[in-house]
Amino acid sequence: MAIIIAAIIISATALSYSSFETTVTRTVSGTTTTSIQVSTTTVTTISTTTCSEVGSNATSAFATDCQLGITLGLETDPYITIGQNETLSVSLTNDLTIPRDVNYTGLPALPRGPNLSSAAAYDYVLPLQPACGYPSESSYEPAFFAVYNGSGAPVQLNDSPIPIVSCLSSPGQSYHPFDASQTITEDLSIGGQWMSTDASQPWVNGTYSQFGPGNYTVVAFDPWQQLVERNFTVLSGATTAGSFAHPANESFQFAQATVGKVGSSVAVNATFHSELSEPVSTDLIGIAYPAVTENPEGLPGGVLCCPLVRSYSAAGSAAASNKIGAGPHAQVSSNLLFPSSLNGTYLVKLYIISSNGTLLSPISSVFLQVTGGTADGGQADAGPTFFDNSNGLLYVADSGIDSISVVNGSTDRLVATISLPEIIGNLDFHLYDPGNHELYVGGDNSSVVYEVNTSSNFIAAKLPTTGASLVYDPGNGKIFAFGPSLIHVINDSTNKLIANISGIQGPGGGVYDASSGEILATAYNGTTFAINATSDRIVGRILSSGTIFLDDTDNGLLYISQVNSAGGQSIMALNATTFQQVGPKISVPNSTGVFLLKFVVYDSFNKDIYLYNAPGFGSNGGELIAISTASSSIVASIPVPGVNGGLVIDLPSFLYDQTNGDIYATEVANAHNATIGLLEINASSNTIVSQTFPPDMPLNFVSLDTKDGMLYGAYGFGSSTIFGLNLASGSVTTIEVGTYQGYTLPP
Numbered sequence: 076m077a078i079i080i081a082a083i084i085i086s087a088t089a090l091s092y093s094s095f096e097t098t099v100t101r102t103v104s105g106t107t108t109t110s111i112q113v114s115t116t117t118v119t120t121i122s123t124t125t126c127s128e129v130g131s132n133a134t135s136a137f138a139t140d141c142q143l144g145i146t147l148g149l150e151t152d153p154y155i156t157i158g159q160n161e162t163l164s165v166s167l168t169n170d171l172t173i174p175r176d177v178n179y180t181g182l183p184a185l186p187r188g189p190n191l192s193s194a195a196a197y198d199y200v201l202p203l204q205p206a207c208g209y210p211s212e213s214s215y216e217p218a219f220f221a222v223y224n225g226s227g228a229p230v231q232l233n234d235s236p237i238p239i240v241s242c243l244s245s246p247g248q249s250y251h252p253f254d255a256s257q258t259i260t261e262d263l264s265i266g267g268q269w270m271s272t273d274a275s276q277p278w279v280n281g282t283y284s285q286f287g288p289g290n291y292t293v294v295a296f297d298p299w300q301q302l303v304e305r306n307f308t309v310l311s312g313a314t315t316a317g318s319f320a321h322p323a324n325e326s327f328q329f330a331q332a333t334v335g336k337v338g339s340s341v342a343v344n345a346t347f348h349s350e351l352s353e354p355v356s357t358d359l360i361g362i363a364y365p366a367v368t369e370n371p372e373g374l375p376g377g378v379l380c381c382p383l384v385r386s387y388s389a390a391g392s393a394a395a396s397n398k399i400g401a402g403p404h405a406q407v408s409s410n411l412l413f414p415s416s417l418n419g420t421y422l423v424k425l426y427i428i429s430s431n432g433t434l435l436s437p438i439s440s441v442f443l444q445v446t447g448g449t450a451d452g453g454q455a456d457a458g459p460t461f462f463d464n465s466n467g468l469l470y471v472a473d474s475g476i477d478s479i480s481v482v483n484g485s486t487d488r489l490v491a492t493i494s495l496p497e498i499i500g501n502l503d504f505h506l507y508d509p510g511n512h513e514l515y516v517g518g519d520n521s522s523v524v525y526e527v528n529t530s531s532n533f534i535a536a537k538l539p540t541t542g543a544s545l546v547y548d549p550g551n552g553k554i555f556a557f558g559p560s561l562i563h564v565i566n567d568s569t570n571k572l573i574a575n576i577s578g579i580q581g582p583g584g585g586v587y588d589a590s591s592g593e594i595l596a597t598a599y600n601g602t603t604f605a606i607n608a609t610s611d612r613i614v615g616r617i618l619s620s621g622t623i624f625l626d627d628t629d630n631g632l633l634y635i636s637q638v639n640s641a642g643g644q645s646i647m648a649l650n651a652t653t654f655q656q657v658g659p660k661i662s663v664p665n666s667t668g669v670f671l672l673k674f675v676v677y678d679s680f681n682k683d684i685y686l687y688n689a690p691g692f693g694s695n696g697g698e699l700i701a702i703s704t705a706s707s708s709i710v711a712s713i714p715v716p717g718v719n720g721g722l723v724i725d726l727p728s729f730l731y732d733q734t735n736g737d738i739y740a741t742e743v744a745n746a747h748n749a750t751i752g753l754l755e756i757n758a759s760s761n762t763i764v765s766q767t768f769p770p771d772m773p774l775n776f777v778s779l780d781t782k783d784g785m786l787y788g789a790y791g792f793g794s795s796t797i798f799g800l801n802l803a804s805g806s807v808t809t810i811e812v813g814t815y816q817g818y819t820l821p822p
Contacts, residue, residue, distance in 0.1 A: 458789030
C-alpha cells in the first residue's frame, strides 16, 4: 500500500496533544480473548449478503459498507460555549462475528479538502497518521477526521512538523486485522485551531486560538473510502460581571412554546423567565431542524401527544430571530417567524443570547409539523411524574422533546421546562438524592444520565453512563450506575466517571448496605457480589442465590428473594455484616398461576415489608402482601387488582405517605369498562380504609404531595393533561402542562 501521509505511529494508550489542547483515548471491545495471527499473504475481503445499516440519531452518525461489513461511526457534542472543548468519538466496527483481515481500498477524496496526498494535510487531520503504514494490530483504529469552519474551509488542528522517519523495517500491512464483532473507539476533545501564514508548511509560525462562535462540521473517514459527518455549534461564553451574575446558560429559564401561523409565516411563540435583577436587551434565536419521529405506542399515523424524535439534520434547517427586552425577573414572550416554505416535521431549538452573543439560556426544543399550509405541534408532557416534597414542585417527563415540565404544586402553574438535549427514548426518573436535591433522569436508549438540581431547576451535570439502575452511596458520595456489562462509578461532587467495575455478568441492579458500607450487586443468574464502596473493587460473593431488594437498617438485615421448588418465591433475611441467614425462609405462595413479585416499600412505622404479587397470564387480580420483620411471616394479603393480558400488563401504582406510613394504591376496579379506583391502606391494621373512584383516574405515572395532600398522575401517551386529586375533599383538578395541538405521526 502506498504511504499517503507521513506521520508518527499512535500507540493504543491515551495520547495527549497538550500543545493544541486535544486529548485522545482509545478503547477496544470485542468477543475475542486471544491474539490473531496476521497473515503475510494477500488477504481477500469477506462480503456479506445481508446488511443492516446503523441509523443516525441526535448526536451520532454512521456509515456502513455492506459489502465489507464495516461500520464507521461519529458522535459529537452538538453545542459548546466558547472556551469549552468539543468532545467527539470515532468508532470502527467489524459487523461480522468472526475474526478477519479486511483489505484497505484507499482513503476517500475529501470534497472540501485538504488534499490527503499533500504534506500540508498532515496538520489538518487527527489522529496523526502512521509514518510507515498502518500497524497490523487489531487494537489500532485506522479512522481519522477533519474539521471545517462555517465557510467550509478546513481548519488546522495541530502545528507538528512532519517527522523524518526511515522505514527500515517492513511497512505496514495492506489490510486491517479485525477481531470478531470488534468495535474500536477513540474519544477526542478538541479546544481550537492553529493559523499559519505558510500554506505549504502550516507547522511553521503557527498561532493557536480557541474555536470562535459559529457553526463547524466534523468529517470522519477511513481507508475503506467511507465518510460520515456531524455538525456542532460554538456559542459565545458567559460573563459573570454586571447583570450576568448567573452561570453561562442560567440567566433565562425556558417555560413553554406554542406553534401556529402568522399570516403565511410559520410561527413559534416562546416564553422565558428572566433570572436577572436588571433589565437586559436580548435576542431570541430559533433553528428548525428537519426531524424523523417515531410512534412510541399504537399504530403509525395515529394522533398522539408524544412522538419521539429519533434524529434530526442540519441539512434543510431554517433559522429565525427576534430582539426582545426583558425587565428584572420578568417573563418575556415573542414570536419567531419561519419561512412559509417549511414543509414536514421539525425539531425547533430555542435559546436566548445577549447583544454581544453571550448564551443566556439552556437550549430547549419544541415540535413543529407543517403540512398543507397548517402548523401544529408544541410540547407534550405525558409522564412519568415525580413530586419533590422539599420544594413543592411537580416534575413531568416529556419523552417527545426530551424535557421535563415543572409545575408549582400550590398554584398548578407551569414554572419551568428543563431540556435534556442528548436523551434518546422514553424518559425515566432513576433516582432522587434528597441530600443535594438532585434528580437523576435518563432514557431507555441513551448513553447519558442527567443530574437536575431541583433547587434551581437547571441541569447540574451530565453523567457518562448508560445505567438504567442507579444506587447512591451517601458515605463516599458516589453513584453506582448498572450498565449492560459494567458498573460505572461516578463521583457525586465532580460528576466524573472514576471507575468501571467488571467481572459481574449482566449486573441488573443492587442496594447500598449501610452496615458494611458495600454495594451489593446482583448478576443475571442471581449471584450477588459485594463491592467495597471505597476501593470500588469486588470483595466477596454471597452464595445464597437470589435478588437482594431491601437493606433493613432498623434491624441490620438484608432481604433476598428466591424462586422455590413449588413455583412460588421465598423471602429470606440475611445478617447485613456476615451475610448469614437469620430466621426461617418466608414462602410466598404462587396463587396466580404466574409469579411476578414486585417490591413496593418498607414501612418504617409498622416495620412491615410490602410486595405486590401480580395477576397471572390472561387474568385480573393481584394482591399486596405484608411481611412482618418482627415475626418473619406474612401478616396480610390485600386485594389490589391489576390486569395481565399476556401482551398487555397493567399493574397498579403504589405511593407511600411518609407522614403516617399509609399506602395509596391504584387498582383496575373493572377491566371491562376501564374503571380505575384508588385504595387507601392503613399501615397499622393492614386493611383498606377507603376505596374511591375519582373521575378520569390514571393507573400509572402517579406521585404524592404529602404536604398539601394531593395525588398527581399523568394519563400517559395520548394526552398532555395532568390529574390532581385532593385526598381530603376528593375534588379533582386538571393541569394542561403541554402545548400540544394536532400533531399527527407520519404513516
